[in-house]
Amino acid sequence: MKKQVLMWILFAVFLWGLPLSAYADKVRIEVDGKRVADLGASTLVEDEIWVPLRELSIPFGMEFSRWDKETETLTVCTPHVTVIAQVGDQWLTANGVCFPVQGEVLGCRGGVLVPLDVLCSVFDASWYREGGNRAEVTISDAPKIPDASIYDPEDLYWLSRIVYAESGGESFECQLAVAEVVLNRVESEWYPDDVYGVVFDQENGVQFTPTENGSIYNEPSEESIAAAKLALGGSQTMPDDVLFFVSTLIGPNWVSEARTFVMQIGITDFYA
Secondary structure: OHHHHHHHHHHHHHHHHOOHHHOOOEOEEEEOOEEOOOOOOOEEEOOEEEEEHHHHHHHHOOOEEEEEOOOOEEEEEOOOOEEEEEOOOOEEEEOOEEEEOOOOOEEOOOOEEEEHHHHHHHOOOEEEEOOOOEEEEEOOOOOOOOOHHHOOHHHHHHHHHHHHHHHOOOOHHHHHHHHHHHHHHHHOOOOOOOHHHHHOOOEOEOOOOHHHHOHHHOOOOHHHHHHHHHHHOOOOOOOOOOOEEEEOOOOOOHHHHHOOEEEEEOOEEEEO
């Protein structure tokens, strides 16, 4: 009798020790009324639905996919959209258009997990959530195809370069913030009305040191290009009135003394 009780106790402990994702965190996904065979990969991450990119692309006509084990990058191709997502990135691209990923792209059994709302944005599909662990996706009859021509070539060229020159060694969050500050200046009545004009503005002295030391001409990283694309696409992590940033490695300066401190990201302070 004691042995049986002990066995049941051990069994209960075993069940209790299993990760919650094995039960409560799994999500059922249906596309146009048909359940997606995702091998149980769709799950909740901080109450947001994340799905396997490869399996969820099949209902949208996926023709092939390629997994690069070395870079942990998944490429998925449908007749009209090529999606590229790399584990750890805070964005994914579709036909060269950047879509923000809250947190970062997650790895999952030789593939990646992305937020369901991001995937639906990529394929211009609608979706709704039923309860906590079920979602229904509806494919559009005439979806909008992502098109990188939404980015002005000259704006992207100079914005990605000033981002890289000013913050290429810092986090993606910081690079995105720098890009948004530049665009805040474009929208401000006190500065030129295009990216090139803002970057090379010298009306009140040199505004960005890289234009003086030549680093503005360095080839930008993929991160800096992605940050520039997200900012040009309307990302807004910075308030509109934030127009200045200064490295914390620099001593007291007129910006830190005269402007209103807003936040610090890494070694960069941002001011309104």
